Structure formats: C-alpha cells, structure tokens
Amino acid sequence: MSTSKAFHSFNRTSVRSNSLLGRYLVAESAVNGNELLVEEAPFVHGPKCNGPTVCLECYAPVKCDSISSALDQRCVKCKWPLCAACSESGAKYHSQRECSAFCQSRTKFYPLQDAAKECPQLDCITTLRVLLAKEADPERWEREIAHMEHHNEERRKLSDVWNADFVNIAQYLRGPCRLADRFSEDLIMQVVGILEVNAFEARTTQGYGLRCLYPITGILAHNCVPNTFRTIHPSEGYKIRLRAMCDLDEGQQLQHSYTYTLNGTAQRQEDLKAGKFFTCQCERCKDPTELGTNFSTFKCSKCEDGWLLPADPLDSTCDWKCTLCTFKTSSNAIKKALSVMQSEVADIQAMEPSPQKLQETEKLMRKYRVVVHPFHFIQIGLRQNLIEMYGRVAEYELAELPDVMLEHKEELCRHVLRVLDVFEPGLSRTRAMMLYELHVPLVLLAKSGFIAGVVSADQLKRKLLDVIAILKESINILQYEDEETQEGQLCKVAQQAMEQLTQSVDGLTGDE
Numbered sequence: 001m002s003t004s005k006a007f008h009s010f011n012r013t014s015v016r017s018n019s020l021l022g023r024y025l026v027a028e029s030a031v032n033g034n035e036l037l038v039e040e041a042p043f044v045h046g047p048k049c050n051g052p053t054v055c056l057e058c059y060a061p062v063k064c065d066s067i068s069s070a071l072d073q074r075c076v077k078c079k080w081p082l083c084a085a086c087s088e089s090g091a092k093y094h095s096q097r098e099c100s101a102f103c104q105s106r107t108k109f110y111p112l113q114d115a116a117k118e119c120p121q122l123d124c125i126t127t128l129r130v131l132l133a134k135e136a137d138p139e140r141w142e143r144e145i146a147h148m149e150h151h152n153e154e155r156r157k158l159s160d161v162w163n164a165d166f167v168n169i170a171q172y173l174r175g176p177c178r179l180a181d182r183f184s185e186d187l188i189m190q191v192v193g194i195l196e197v198n199a200f201e202a203r204t205t206q207g208y209g210l211r212c213l214y215p216i217t218g219i220l221a222h223n224c225v226p227n228t229f230r231t232i233h234p235s236e237g238y239k240i241r242l243r244a245m246c247d248l249d250e251g252q253q254l255q256h257s258y259t260y261t262l263n264g265t266a267q268r269q270e271d272l273k274a275g276k277f278f279t280c281q282c283e284r285c286k287d288p289t290e291l292g293t294n295f296s297t298f299k300c301s302k303c304e305d306g307w308l309l310p311a312d313p314l315d316s317t318c319d320w321k322c323t324l325c326t327f328k329t330s331s332n333a334i335k336k337a338l339s340v341m342q343s344e345v346a347d348i349q350a351m352e353p354s355p356q357k358l359q360e361t362e363k364l365m366r367k368y369r370v371v372v373h374p375f376h377f378i379q380i381g382l383r384q385n386l387i388e389m390y391g392r393v394a395e396y397e398l399a400e401l402p403d404v405m406l407e408h409k410e411e412l413c414r415h416v417l418r419v420l421d422v423f424e425p426g427l428s429r430t431r432a433m434m435l436y437e438l439h440v441p442l443v444l445l446a447k448s449g450f451i452a453g454v455v456s457a458d459q460l461k462r463k464l465l466d467v468i469a470i471l472k473e474s475i476n477i478l479q480y481e482d483e484e485t486q487e488g489q490l491c492k493v494a495q496q497a498m499e500q501l502t503q504s505v506d507g508l509t510g511d512e
C-alpha cells in the first residue's frame with residue numbers, strides 16, 4: 001500500500017481487504033499489549049452535527065449577539081462564529097478552510113437568540129472542510145477517503161435525518177454558499193455519510209466535543225470486546241494514536257468498539273444498527289451470557305436460583321428462558337422491564353450530586369437485586385455512579401467515611417473491574433479510572449487498621465505495596481493520554497499519589 005508518510009505512520013500494521021469485511025487492519029507481526037500500532041493526523045476535524053453555536057477554531061460555545069457588537073464573537077472576515085481568543089491568534093484552521101468560501105459567497109451567519117440551542121447552520125462546516133480538502137489534494141482523497149463506507153442506501157431510508165442533512169448541508173452549500181459548480185449533491189451526501197459512519201468524537205482540552213475523520217483508524221473493524229485502545233491528542237492537532245489493548249497474534253484483525261462496551265447486547269445491537277448500519281456477530285453478541293458475565297441476565301420470577309437468558313441474543317424478538325425451570329417470557333416483557341428500570345435510573349442520574357442522590361442510587365440497586373443478575377449492566381452502571389459519589393458528596397466525604405463504607409466502595413470497584421477484565425482486558429480508560437478509585441479506600445483501610453492495632457507494620461507495608469501496584473497499572477494506561485486532557489491530569493494526580501505512598505512505605509520499618 002502506498003501511503004504518504006507525511007500524514008500517518010504504521011507500526012506493524014497493514015491494510016487488507018476482502019469482499020466480506022471490506023478494508024480492515026491487521027497486526028503484521030505479533031505485538032505486545034500497549035504497543036503503538038497507528039499514529040495519524042485527522043483528514044479534517046470540525047463541529048458535530050446538531051450542536052450549539054461554537055467557535056469554528058476551538059469549538060468553545062460562543063455568543064453571536066447581533067445587537068451589541070461588544071458581545072459579538074465572530075470572525076472579522078467572514079462574520080461566522082469565532083471566539084475572541086481565536087480571532088486574536090489568527091484562527092489558522094478556520095481561515096485556511098471555509099472562511100474564504102464564505103467571504104467569496106458572502107454567506108451570512110444568522111445568530112440564534114439562544115446560542116446554547118442547536119445551530120443547524122453549523123452542520124455544513126465539517127462536510128465543507130472535507131470537500132475543500134478533496135479539492136486541495138484530490139489524490140489523497142482518492143487514496144484515503146473516497147472508498148470509505150457511507151451507507152447512503154440505508155441512510156436514505158431514515159428519511160427525517162436524510163432530509164434534514166439534504167436541506168441543511170447539500171442544498172445549503174449549493175445554494176446560499178454558491179458552491180453548486182464545485183460540489184454535486186451526490187458528492188456532498190457521500191461526504192455526509194462518510195462522516196456519519198466513520199468519524200470519531202473527540203474532546204478539546206477544555207472538554208468541548210468535536211468530530212474527527214481519520215483515514216486509517218476510520219476503517220477499524222468493530223468488536224464488542226475491542227483489542228485496541230485509542231487516544232486523541234487535542235494539543236497535537238487532534239492526532240490519534242492506536243495501541244494494542246492486549247497481546248496480539250500475527251495477522252490478527254485490529255478491532256475497536258464503536259458502541260459503549262458497558263451496555264447490554266440488545267442496546268449495543270440497536271446502537272450499531274442505527275449508527276453504523278450493521279448487525280454485530282462477535283462472540284460476545286452471540287453468547288446469551290455475554291462471555292459468562294451475565295451482563296443482560298434477568299432473574300427468574302418463578303424459581304429460586306434460575307436465570308432468564310435470551311434463546312438467541314441476535315434475535316430481538318426471541319423468548320427468554322429460565323436456566324432451571326420451564327418458565328419463559330417474551331422479549332417484549334423483558335424490554336418493558338428494562339425500559340422501566342432505565343427511566344428510573346435516568347431520573348436519579350439527572351439529580352445533582354447530593355447525599356439524597358447517593359441514597360436513592362443505593363435504594364435502586366437493592367430494589368433491582370430481585371430483578372436482574374448482580375452483574376447486569378444496569379447494576380454495573382449504578383455501581384459506577386456510586387463509586388463516583390462515595391468520597392465526593394457532602395456527608396460522604398472521604399474523611400467521614402467509616403470503614404464499612406470504605407469496604408463497600410472497594411467492593412463496588414472490584415465488581416466493575418471484574419466485568420472490565422472480560423470486556424476491556426488491558427489498556428482501557430474506564431479500567432484506569434476504576435483502579436484509581438479503588439486505591440483510595442484501600443489506603444485508608446490499611447491505615448485505619450494499623451492505627452487500630454489490627455494491622456501490623458509489616459502487613460501495612462504489604463498492603464501499601466499492593467496499592468502501589470494498582471496505581472502503577474492505572475498510570476500505565478493514563479500515561480498515553482494527552483497531558484492537557486482530564487485523563488492526562490488524572491495521570492499526574494495518580495503519579496503524585498504513588499510517589500507519596502512509595503515514600504511512606506520506605507519510611508516504614510516493617511520486620512521482614
């Protein structure tokens with residue numbers, strides 16, 4: 001494959017293709033977990049569709065108030081949204097792309113009363129950036145983007161979305177933006193589809209969302225148990241780095257999860273169908289127990305110890321049967337029960353963090369114990385919420401938590417980690433976060449045990465060494481994150497915690 005090294009580099013990765021899978025990536029030779037596989041800059045980055053009014057350079061929300069010019073955050077040239085800081089620094093990315101097109105066509109930006117509301121006028125920006133990049137480098141477009149999947153046949157059937165895109169993007173670019181001579185309707189809708197199917201969501205260092213199109217990483221195959229880990233680096237022009245999540249064999253297909261791995265099979269299937277237009281047939285999806293985790297398993301209501309599992313997890317209309325008795329129930333009954341639970345969970349999640357929210361979450365988890373398996377994704381989700389709250393909300397701050405609650409937080413973390421061992425077995429951001437959360441109760445419990453005299457100095461030392469190993473694993477994952485992001489910041493905090501612990505272990509004179 002002739003790739004231009006200027007844009008990306010492959011480390012031990014090659015592109016293959018066949019009629020069934022289309023283009024995909026494989027490991028050229030056996031690689032170790034953590035190894036860098038692909039590194040590349042985005043073909044373009046730009047605002048997400050259906051987003052609020054944002055700066056076209058840094059994606060921070062801006063106000064474009066047409067009445068008072070002091071509040072007007074716009075590009076001096078094209079008058080489209082640009083924050084004051086970006087205006088001052090020249091807004092290179094915006095200036096070299098849509099700015100001159102808008103200036104030439106005198107296309108006006110019409111500010112919304114409420115800048116936080118969806119701003120359909122910005123829906124065309126990312127598409128336009130791809131089109132302009134195609135014009136600037138047609139060979140690169142041909143080589144890297146033209147063959148990307150766009151699923152326009154299926155997308156056309158979702159007439160609401162298709163029509164909105166057609167009006168807001170294709171007709172808008174060809175009409176008010178006067179680009180009809182340069183870009184056909186078909187080409188524009190092809191780019192819209194390519195972005196929809198292949199773009200990755202990213203965050204700025206400030207945490208604002210955007211989307212990026214990567215020629216190589218974009219063709220990664222999907223698996224609900226991914227074997228790669230990606231980091232996007234806002235401080236390096238949104239460069240992406242793809243690493244092996246775990247050890248890989250020579251010729252093994254590289255896979256990434258395009259859905260949230262901590263959702264149950266039915267939900268993941270639905271998301272993939274709607275967003276990526278395919279039915280996942282991975283081992284996890286085909287297994288009613290989701291690889292033994294029981295991540296979607298219900299409790300049988302007719303017998304003591306039976307579990308309800310779908311007869312065929314890939315068929316959303318199949319019956320669910322008990323593993324012990326003869327009871328079976330319809331998929332509709334299961335869907336109904338799930339949607340009731342999900343709306344109860346959503347109500348609580350909408351609450352501001354507070355002691356009441358924590359207590360309500362605990363109550364819900366207890367209530368569902370008789371409904372679903374302890375490792376059901378609803379329960380794992382509630383555990384994640386609780387882990388975040390213990391030690392952070394009023395009345396449950398770390399210094400106030402009694403040992404039983406610290407032990408409870410430890411158990412919550414270990415439960416989530418057991419699931420992650422199966423679904424994200426290696427380099428995983430969620431795993432790094434969980435390990436970090438786990439270290440805190442462990443340190444406090446070891447120390448309080450020592451003070452109470454039930455833990456000897458030697459035992460304390462060993463416990464703290466265990467905690468250091470946990471922090472090390474967390475840092476080992478977070479070290480690959482952009483330093484300017486939240487995860488990068490957490491890496492620094494974890495490193496400090498590890499240094500402090502190492503010092504206190506060194507200060508302990510345990511009798512060995």
Ligand SMILES: [Zn+2]
Binds near residue numbers: 055056060082084086
């Ligand atoms: Zn800006």
Ligand SMILES: [Zn+2]
Binds near residue numbers: 075077078079080095
């Ligand atoms: Zn401009």
Ligand SMILES: [Zn+2]
Binds near residue numbers: 284
């Ligand atoms: Zn799957």
Ligand SMILES: [Zn+2]
Binds near residue numbers: 301304322324325326
């Ligand atoms: Zn039963």
